[in-house]
Amino acid sequence: AQTVTQSQPEMSVQEAETVTLSCTYDTSESDYYLFWYKQPPSRQMILVIRQEAYKQQNATENRFSVNFQKAAKSFSLKISDSQLGDAAMYFCAYPGSANFGNEKLTFGTGTRLTIIP
Amino acid sequence: NAGVMQNPRHLVRRRGQEARLRCSPMKGHSHVYWYRQLPEEGLKFMVYLQKENIIDESGMPKERFSAEFPKEGPSILRIQQVVRGDSAAYFCASTGTAQETQYFGPGTRLLVL
Numbered sequence: 001a002q003t004v005t006q007s008q009p010e011m012s013v014q015e016a017e018t019v020t021l022s023c024t025y026d027t028s029e030s031d032y033y034l035f036w037y038k039q040p041p042s043r044q045m046i047l048v049i050r051q052e053a054y055k056q057q058n059a060t061e062n063r064f065s066v067n068f069q070k071a072a073k074s075f076s077l078k079i080s081d082s083q084l085g086d087a088a089m090y091f092c093a094y095p096g097s098a099n100f101g102n103e104k105l106t107f108g109t110g111t112r113l114t115i116i117p
Numbered sequence: 118n119a120g121v122m123q124n125p126r127h128l129v130r131r132r133g134q135e136a137r138l139r140c141s142p143m144k145g146h147s148h149v150y151w152y153r154q155l156p157e158e159g160l161k162f163m164v165y166l167q168k169e170n171i172i173d174e175s176g177m178p179k180e181r182f183s184a185e186f187p188k189e190g191p192s193i194l195r196i197q198q199v200v201r202g203d204s205a206a207y208f209c210a211s212t213g214t215a216q217e218t219q220y221f222g223p224g225t226r227l228l229v230l
Contacts, residue, residue: 037221043226091159105152
């Protein structure tokens with residue numbers, strides 16, 4: 001069974017500073033992809049970023065970037081220039097093999113990020 | 118472009134009643150996933166459907182829960198004889214093909230009294 005582990009239940013960061021949220025996963029697949037989703041107080045699930053395992057380059061979306069270490073099965077999210085609107089629960093998610101045809105997501109337990117003004 | 122729609126957004130039921138949750142995928146999407154989020158927990162997979170087919174229901178409780186995705190209309194998650202432990206947020210997500218990113222609806226918050 002695939003597992004996704006987020007070892008930081010809570011994190012806080014000063015506004016405008018940088019914070020890194022960690023995620024590790026377990027898989028025997030070689031071709032797959034990974035996601036970070038955020039869930040603000042509205043509880044809407046919002047896609048933050050996606051990383052394909054075959055890509056050497058780490059994915060980047062504006063202030064959000066990942067540090068993907070395939071051998072270590074690590075997929076951390078870095079948020080630069082933190083803003084008040086970044087306050088949310090962040091979930092790492094793994095959908096299994098990219099070729100399997102059934103990408104049900106396995107989520108980590110989440111990290112609650114607080115932004116300090 | 119309308120995103121994934123879910124209704125109702127909030128649903129209150131008494132123990133023993135039925136709950137029907139609806140999910141309309143994004144335009145052009147034919148794959149729907151349902152997830153459940155218990156209070157203070159992450160999302161857990163329940164069922165994966167394509168039009169008129171249940172592909173994977175391994176995460177769905179064997180009793181009282183059923184799901185469908187008809188040729189026309191929204192996907193329906195049905196919970197019969199609800200109990201207090203069914204109180205949760207239920208999210209659906211849709212994709213156009215199996216390998217695309219899943220986009221989530223706003224969720225339905227079910228409260229069982």
